[in-house]
Amino acid sequence: MFRAIKGQDKTIDILSRAVREDKVAQSYLFYGPDGVGKFTTALYFGMAINCVASLEKRPCGVCASCKKFLSFTHPDFIYIFPTPNLEMSLEGEIKSEKYLQEYKAFIAQKAEHPWKQFFFSSNTEIRIGTIRMLQHRINLSPNEGNRKIYIIENADQMNVKTANAFLKTLEEPPNDTVIILTTTRPNALLPTILSRCQKLAFGALPRNIIEEELTAKRSLSVIEAKTYARIANGSLEKALQLSDSGSTIARKEALRFLTMILEKDDFAAIDFATHYKSSKTQSQLIDIIAYLIVWVSDLSNLQNLPDDIVNLDCTDMLESFYQRNPQVNDYGLKLLSFLEKMIKKIEGHVNPQLIVTEIYFRFCAVFVHHKEN
Ligand SMILES: [Zn+2]
CATH class of the missing domain: 3.40.50.300 (P-loop containing nucleotide triphosphate hydrolases)
Known part of the structure; x- marks a missing residue:
């Protein structure tokens, strides 16, 4: 055993x-x-x-x-x-x-x-x-x-x-x-x-082992397994929790949020932020931000390691983001550490509504205003 x-x-x-x-x-x-x-x-x-x-x-x-x-x-x-x-x-x-x-x-x-x-x-x-x-x-x-x-x-x-x-x-x-x-x-x-x-x-688990465990223990698609394994960051426990907690909703919400950025839809973003203002939605908001982390890593993968792309079903949208700002080697790491900091702030009980707004404007600065300049 x-x-x-x-x-x-x-x-x-x-x-x-x-x-x-x-x-x-x-x-x-x-x-x-x-x-x-x-x-x-x-x-x-x-x-x-x-x-x-x-x-x-x-x-x-x-x-x-x-x-x-x-x-x-x-x-x-x-x-x-x-x-x-x-x-x-x-x-x-x-x-x-x-x-x-x-x-x-x-x-x-x-x-x-x-x-x-x-x-x-x-x-x-x-x-x-x-x-x-x-x-x-x-x-x-x-x-x-x-x-x-x-x-x-x-x-x-x-x-x-x-x-x-x-x-x-x-x-x-x-x-x-x-x-x-x-x-x-x-x-x-x-x-x-x-x-x-x-x-x-005991070391962090390699991503492929987490993916294998997830596909063996849960009926997940390859995309889901890859996504959870990426977010879980070496922890099988976290990956299993994500797959149990209906994270597909979090993924859909993350994609909806990303669409708002592409469309620069400030009103929709304010609405979105209001929805996540309560502490009851805190863990879902953290999952959503974790998806944004995967998204930013995928933008970097698109340029550097296409085989590692997680969001294989959204390559058109990934491509749109990439076209808006192809300098991913410049902004990628900064944006990732910004998102990780935002998760810590939510865990530290900073007002989640403000965090969502901050993320929205930060993404707009990278992917919207960049193009306008
Ligand atoms: Zn025995």
């Missing part, structure tokens, strides 16, 4: 060899960008360590132990992640009904769709209470597994006090325990934590 994880061959080789040769370390740190397989790899690694199939088949995914891992119900698999204050007991019991429901929903969703984002209703971090639960349980012997597996996701989200408490566990973990930390920001961890873990890097 390890081979189901794409694009991380080197890391997978190291881990499957450790299982085969029974040389599993006590603590690991998986680091790298979001959505490239850190959590799934940690889960499969824990499964492999406890799987009952023959060595080279681990994890098999079908034995009772593997199945319990996959459904997050294995008593020796403890999954720790940033949460609100759940007031968890040492046994891991959650007393507040509201948080218990949210917690259960989180786990159910994670087991079914590991790539989906799920949010609690209040601020999250890895809590001292959760680490105390870990310390309590780590000293009990495994219930049915070979070893107890602790996955601590986004381990950088511990405050200093919690991290120091955790460090004590990491210094002397019981022999029957494997602790796997994941993070996108290894440098945010205490150096003393870093130095105690075997560190394995």
Whole structure:
């Protein structure tokens, strides 16, 4: 099953060899960008360590132990992640009904769709209470597994006090325990934590692997797969989210917006900006801007790398933009970093209506007024 994880061959080789040769370390740190397989790899690694199939088949995914891992119900698999204050007991019991429901929903969703984002209703971090639960349980012997597996996701989200408490566990973990930390920001961890873990890097996924995964897992056209892979920027999680969230609407909206620029239709653009003024449409607006990023890259591809063009069904419109201003090597990179900055501003809660207007006039400056001058 390890081979189901794409694009991380080197890391997978190291881990499957450790299982085969029974040389599993006590603590690991998986680091790298979001959505490239850190959590799934940690889960499969824990499964492999406890799987009952023959060595080279681990994890098999079908034995009772593997199945319990996959459904997050294995008593020796403890999954720790940033949460609100759940007031968890040492046994891991959650007393507040509201948080218990949210917690259960989180786990159910994670087991079914590991790539989906799920949010609690209040601020999250890895809590001292959760680490105390870990310390309590780590000293009990495994219930049915070979070893107890602790996955601590986004381990950088511990405050200093919690991290120091955790460090004590990491210094002397019981022999029957494997602790796997994941993070996108290894440098945010205490150096003393870093130095105690075997560190394995997870890289951004190449675009062709994301395209293949998307076509295999979703019924997408080549254009859609290429588009999502381009926008996702190396993250399979992001690509799957885009394909699940009906991004075709975002693409249509982006094309409508681009038409307004070609026609220099200020009124339509103002209308468009008004439509996206609410925070409810924020994520769709971000997708639209992501499409504009693909569009600008395609203009550059048109000139430099025609095989890499994503919007193969809109080459006429691409050509019109290109004719308006063929100096794409001059403006391309500036326009891309401008759009990326606009996404950051929206995420930072700058008024989205203003952002749309700013983008409109910036594009007009490049593609409309340029021609008039
Ligand atoms: Zn198994």
